[in-house]
Amino acid sequence: MRILILGGTSEASALVKGLAGRPGLDLTLSLAGRTSAPAAAPVPTRVGGFGGAEGLAGYLGAHRVDLLVDATHPFAARISANAAGAAARAGVPILAIRRPAWERRPGDDWREVESVAACIPALGEVPRRVFLTIGRMEIAEFAAAPQHDYVARTIEPVGEALPVPRLTCITARGPYDEAAEGAVLRDAGIEVLVSKNAGGAATYGKIAAARALGLPVVMVRRPAKPDVPSVADAGQAMRAILG
CATH class of the missing domain: 3.40.50.720 (NAD(P)-binding Rossmann-like Domain)
Structure with missing residues (x-):
């Protein structure tokens, strides 16, 4: 076969x-x-x-x-x-x-949106410290909201894909556990997490950590x-x- x-x-x-x-x-x-x-x-x-x-x-x-x-x-x-x-x-x-897909659990504060582009209005106008974990291909969308401080984690370097004034790049490959993700969120002073609903265990640690820390998550629904x-x-x- x-x-x-x-x-x-x-x-x-x-x-x-x-x-x-x-x-x-x-x-x-x-x-x-x-x-x-x-x-x-x-x-x-x-x-x-x-x-x-x-x-x-x-x-x-x-x-x-x-x-x-x-x-x-x-x-x-x-x-x-x-x-x-x-x-x-x-x-x-x-x-x-x-x-x-991941399902909302007690304590989760999710704002679900239909696309990466829809994350921009969901973040609001007030400057925030945002953790982007959506991969590199669509990250340029967030150039439309340069008022925020961004921490972007990708497998491949971001390069010029996100031209904003305040950007911290992390290049890493999962899996990521809850404890490590909690440390990243705390150390970076993250106020909101942006994620795709990828499902699976390998990257769920960030969702669990956000829940434990009481952080909101802008969650992109699956196509x-x-x-x-x-x-x-x-x-x-x-x-x-x-x-």
Whole structure:
């Protein structure tokens, strides 16, 4: 069975690790290429896009792929849409790993918004100390609110993506536990956290720490994803693939 895994998440890594080397399986991992030094995988890995749904469908046919696994980030809506469209065009089964979203717990002070751009009015006009944990790709949106002090944590350097007067950059890769996140929030004097609802355990520490410290969170809701067969984690995906 030839399997193409669209990855870049902890679920994709766990699935690859669990399936690599099993007889009867031919795995390829595909990464979008948004990080310069991805973790090495024990299977052949390709980096970069396919050219939309049509390009991916062509790849599936040319490489005689038997199963497409969408294990991309919950906010990779365009990639997931292309994956669903390509699978339908090529007549290839698709399985998505969709980790559950975080849910509000007692003590959480969330202001939920529909997009990163909608975070700007949610922060208000009064200058605040803001912790940005939304990744690098959309961080430039916050240049529209230069009155705030920003602490931005990203995997890749921010560079010139956020031209504001007061910016502190942290380059780091999770997971992050609650204690460490609490220390970051306290030491930086953070007044509000901005996060995408990524779900999962790897970055939940900041949410738990904000709750413990009584800090508000501007939470970006997830985008809609295609309605395809899906499971919640890598373990369920392995069982579905192996039967």
